[in-house]
Amino acid sequence: MSAPRRHERSAAEMAHARALLPGGVNSPVRAYRAVGGEPVVIASGRGALLTDVDGNEYIDYVASFGPLILGHAPPAVVRAICDAAALGTSFGAPTPAETELAARVVAAVPSIEMVRLVNSGTEATMSALRLARAATGRDLVLKFEGCYHGHADGLLAAAGSGVATFALPDSPGVPAAFAAQTLLAPYNDLDATAAVFAAHPGAIACVIVEPVAGNMGLVEPVPGFLQGLRRLCDRHGALLLFDEVITGFRIGRGGAQQRYGVRPDLTALGKVIGGGLPVGAYGGSRALMERMAPAGDVYQAGTLSGNPLAMAAGIATLDALAADEGAYRRLDLLGARLEGGLADAARGAGVAVAIARVGSALTPFFLASTPRDFTQARAADTAAFARFHRAMLERGVLLPPSQFETWFVSLAHDEALVDRSVAAARDAFGEVARHRAG
Numbered sequence: 001m002s003a004p005r006r007h008e009r010s011a012a013e014m015a016h017a018r019a020l021l022p023g024g025v026n027s028p029v030r031a032y033r034a035v036g037g038e039p040v041v042i043a044s045g046r047g048a049l050l051t052d053v054d055g056n057e058y059i060d061y062v063a064s065f066g067p068l069i070l071g072h073a074p075p076a077v078v079r080a081i082c083d084a085a086a087l088g089t090s091f092g093a094p095t096p097a098e099t100e101l102a103a104r105v106v107a108a109v110p111s112i113e114m115v116r117l118v119n120s121g122t123e124a125t126m127s128a129l130r131l132a133r134a135a136t137g138r139d140l141v142l143k144f145e146g147c148y149h150g151h152a153d154g155l156l157a158a159a160g161s162g163v164a165t166f167a168l169p170d171s172p173g174v175p176a177a178f179a180a181q182t183l184l185a186p187y188n189d190l191d192a193t194a195a196v197f198a199a200h201p202g203a204i205a206c207v208i209v210e211p212v213a214g215n216m217g218l219v220e221p222v223p224g225f226l227q228g229l230r231r232l233c234d235r236h237g238a239l240l241l242f243d244e245v246i247t248g249f250r251i252g253r254g255g256a257q258q259r260y261g262v263r264p265d266l267t268a269l270g271k272v273i274g275g276g277l278p279v280g281a282y283g284g285s286r287a288l289m290e291r292m293a294p295a296g297d298v299y300q301a302g303t304l305s306g307n308p309l310a311m312a313a314g315i316a317t318l319d320a321l322a323a324d325e326g327a328y329r330r331l332d333l334l335g336a337r338l339e340g341g342l343a344d345a346a347r348g349a350g351v352a353v354a355i356a357r358v359g360s361a362l363t364p365f366f367l368a369s370t371p372r373d374f375t376q377a378r379a380a381d382t383a384a385f386a387r388f389h390r391a392m393l394e395r396g397v398l399l400p401p402s403q404f405e406t407w408f409v410s411l412a413h414d415e416a417l418v419d420r421s422v423a424a425a426r427d428a429f430g431e432v433a434r435h436r437a438g
């Protein structure tokens, strides 16, 4: 390995940040508590590469936790943002760009006929649930252990992502009465889901699910799971809400609903559709969506919703994806190359690692086989992951700082960068193995 990287400036920035921001961050996983050491503080990104404030360069697989499918600062997106900014950054009035982004979403996502644009994935799921409750006249929501749907009250029960990373059972500040509106079942378990329905006849408004779970690490739905949810919802008069904040436009233009051929009633989107700016969206049939004010009686609003800069970034990103016929095939090939290389590297070092992957989204679990639910995911060797994370960082590869997050490959990655990452992983797995032996 070359000379150790220096991180003095990152450390100084974090010390300053900790005095002003809780934990020094604005989103908990970024604090690196799960992997130890100081976070690297980022100065800039270009393509698949990041540079930190000490001048160290990294191959990036965080991709801002998913939005950056084109990589950092793609020229077309930067141009679109600058052009939009020059015309004014926010109006509190309708703009053509909102309809343009909506048209692209409606054209691509099979179950969406009409969409409401908001500012984050959290807002999207929260608002879609309000709509589901209004449409059904019921209060209860069924979610799956290990799925994360943002930080709204009532959705933090057995949640993935940061809540899993920090092993929090739930969050103080959520009134017990709100939490009681959320029912839980294990992911990929239709029998347990059916039992929850049976125990609450006529009372469940909605089943909310990540159709590919991405916040307990990546966990694929077992064959028939999503179809089974559709059937259960139909049988019991509940709505099916797919949280495609991660999967939307990531595992294909039409997201998981297209890939697995299941039509939800409502879909939440975010990440890729904002091209790296803050955007969320929820959509469904015209009849359902026209319940939203001012067309209907269900209230939800936002000063910066449909923001011109965010619309410009989203439109430029979706247009770049649409113009590039081979985009998803290339993403899949790069994902497969990374998966294969990592699997070989782990095997070579004698470290049990099982890699879950759908297209360009993947999680290598320090487990003997890929998990099918949160209980299995939680059995992963998180200490080994932490060691691996640090070893990769020191070799110039930046990974999401938790075993329970998903890695993302972008169109700015190429085979050479993937191979460099795999070479780093060979050493990093070796470090994990030596530590276990020693």
Ligand code: HOZ
Residues within 6 Å of the ligand: 027, 028, 029, 030, 064, 065, 161, 162, 215, 405
């Ligand atoms: N828990 C979020 C991803 N699943 C973190 C987002 C962030 O910190 O940027």
